[in-house]
Amino acid sequence: MWRYFLPTRVFSGSGVLKINQTVFKENGTKALVVTGRSSARVSGALDDTIEILMNLDVPYVLFDGVEENPSFATVEKGGKIMGENDCDFVVAIGGGSPLDAAKAISTLNKNKGITCDDLYRGDSLAAFPIIAIPTTSGTGSEVTPYSILTDSNGTKRGFGMSSTFPIVSFLDARYTLTMSHEVTLATALDALSHSLEGEVVNNGDNPLVKMLSAESTAIIHRVLPRLMNRENDLTLREKIQYAAMLAGMVIAHTGTTAAHAAGYPLSSFKGIKHGIANAVTIIKVFERIAQADPERIARAIEPFESIGELEEFLDSFEVQKMVPALTEDEVQRWSEQSSKASHNKKTPGNLDRDFYIDLYRGLGKH
Template identity: 45%
Template sequence: MQIKFRCPTRIFLGPNCVMENSMEMSALGKKALIVTGANSAKASGALQDMISALEQEGIAYSIFDEIEQNPSIKNVFEGGQAAKEFEAEFIIGIGGGSPLDASKAIAILAVNDITPEQLMAKQWSIEPLPIVAVPTTAGTGSEVTPYAILTIDWAETKQSIAADSLFPIVAYLDGKYTLSLPWSITANTAVDALTHSIEGFINNKADSLTDLLALESIAIIGKLLRSIVPQQISLTEREELLYASMLGGIVIAHTGTGIIHALGYQLTYFNNLPHGLANGVVTKAVLEFLEQASPIKVKQVVDALGCNNLDEVGALLIRVLPGVSISLTEEEQKKYVTKTLQAKNIANCPKPPKEEDLYKILLSSKLC
C-alpha cells in the first residue's frame, strides 16, 4: 500500500461559517480583492456575508465582479491588474468554478509581470497571493484543488494551471449560498462533481484513501440524484451536495481527471455546453469504455450510484440533465478526437483511448 496525501486547505463547512470563522483571514493581510461574477455572489448572499466578515476583521476590500463564464486569459489579466492597482495582499474567490479558478490565476498575476504563455507554462518567479475560496455551487470542488482551468483561444480548448501554491488557504462552505441556484445549474454542477469522483476513482493515480473519498462522494450524489425533486431541494440536500463536491475536489487534487473531462472540454468550447452537462453527456459511454480495463471499479461506481447496470446509470443522468441536440460533422468529430488525444489527463486512464475508442464514445453518446 502506498499513499501520498495532502490537503493544505483549512475547511469550514456549515451554517454561517464565514462570519463565525472570519478571524482566519486576519493572518492573510489587510487588503483583499474579492473576485466574482456579476450576479451569483450577490444573489446567494455570500458577497454580503464576506463584506461583513472583512469589516469585522478590519480588512479593506475591493470587488472585481467581471469574471466570465469559462474565464479567458484576457479576463484574468484584467483581474490581475485590478489586484495590483488595489495593492491586494490576498484574493477571495466567490462563486462557481469560474470565479474560483480565476481567483487562482489572478493571485499569480497580482505579483508577477508575465505573458499569457508564461502563465500557462507556470513560468512565474513570485509565489501567488494567498487565496480564500467561497463556493456558491456544488460542483467544481475548486475550493480544495490546486487547479485553475482557463479558456485558451490559441489552443481552442480549456487548459489548466496546477501548482501547490494555488491551493486555497481557507475554504468556507455554506449550503445556503446554493439555495438560489436554478435546477439546471444545480443538476449540471452535481454531475460535474460526480464525474470528478468517478474519474478520480478509475484512475492510475488513485489509492485506497482517494478511493474511500470518491466512493463516499459518488454514493451521496447518486442518492440525491435519484430522490431529489427539482424546485423543492432542501437546505439539507444542498449541504450534502456541497460536501460531496468538496470530497470530489480532494480526490482530483491527488489524481487529476480523465477522458470525461478531456472530451467534455471540446463540447464546452465549441458547442457552448455548460461544463457539467458536457461531462454528463459522455459519462455512460466513457464508463463502457473503461469497463474493458477496470470492470471491478466500474461495477463499484454503478453500485455506489444505487444502480444495477450502466444502462441505469445512463437513465439516471438523462433524468437530471436537459436534453442535448448535437450532431457533429465528420470534421468536428476529427477535431474533437485529435484535441482529446492531446490532453494530458487521458494518461490517468487505466486504458488510454485510441482514436477509434473516442469515435465510438461520441457515437454512443448520440453526438453524431
C-alpha cells in the same frame, strides 16, 4: 505507497463566515474580491463578505468580471487590477469559474511580469493567499489547486500547484439555494464525474481517496434525485455540497480521465454546462476502460452495480437531450484534439482518434 495532502482549512455550516470572520484579517491587509456577474450577489455571499471586510477594517477592491469558462484575457485583467491596488490576498466567491480565475490572478500578481501562458510551464510558482466561498456544489475547486482557463483559441487548459490550493474555504449551503434547476443538476453531475473518474485513476491505491470517492458517489446517487424535486431543502443542499467537496479532495490527488477531455469542447464551443458535458461522455469512456480493465470500473462506480445502472441514473435527468448533434467538421477537429489530451495517459484502454469520432458522432441522437 500513497500520499495525502490538503493544506486547505475548511469551515462548514450556516453563518460560517461571520462566526469565523477573523480568518479574513489573518491572511492579508487588502483583498481583491473576485466574482462572476451575478451568483455572488444573488446568493447573498458577496454582501456578507463585504460587510465582514468593512467590520474588520480590511480594504478591498471588487473584480466582478469573471465569465463562465474564464479567459486568459479576463484573468490578466484581474491580475493587473490586483497589482495596481496593492492587494495581498484574494477572496473568490461563486462557482468554479471565479474560484479558478482567482487562483490564476493570485499567481500572476505574485510573480510580476508573467502571463497566463507562463502558468503552464510546469514550474512551482508562489501565489498570494486565496479564500474560497463557493456558491455552487460541483467543481470542488474550494479544495483543489486546479484552475481551468480558456486560451485565445477557445481551448480549455488546466494548471495547478501547491500554492494555488485555497488557504481557507467557507462552505455555507445557504449560498447554493439560489442556483437554477439547470445549474443545480450540472454542478452535481460534475461532482459525480470527479468522484467516479478520480477513483478510476486511483484504482484503490490510496485508501483515503477510495473512501472519499465511495462516500461522495453514494451521497449523490441517493440525494440528487430528491434534491431535483426539493430544491429549497437546505439539508439536501448541504449533503450535495459536502459530496462535491469530497469529490474535489479526490481529484486533488488523482486528476480526471478522458471523459473530461471529451467534454471540454462541448463547453468551450457549444456552451454546454461542464457537468452535463461530462455526463454525456463518461459512459462511452467507461465502457472503453472496462474493455481493458473491467474490475477497475466495477470498483470505481460503487454503489452503482454496473455501467448500465450509472447510464440509467444519468438518463433519468435527460442529459442527452441537452446536447445537440455535432457537425462532421466538429467531430473531426475535436476528435483530433481530444486524442492528444494529457487525460488519456491516465485512462486505461486505447482511446485513439477513432474512439473519439465514434463518441462525438453519437451525441445528439436521442
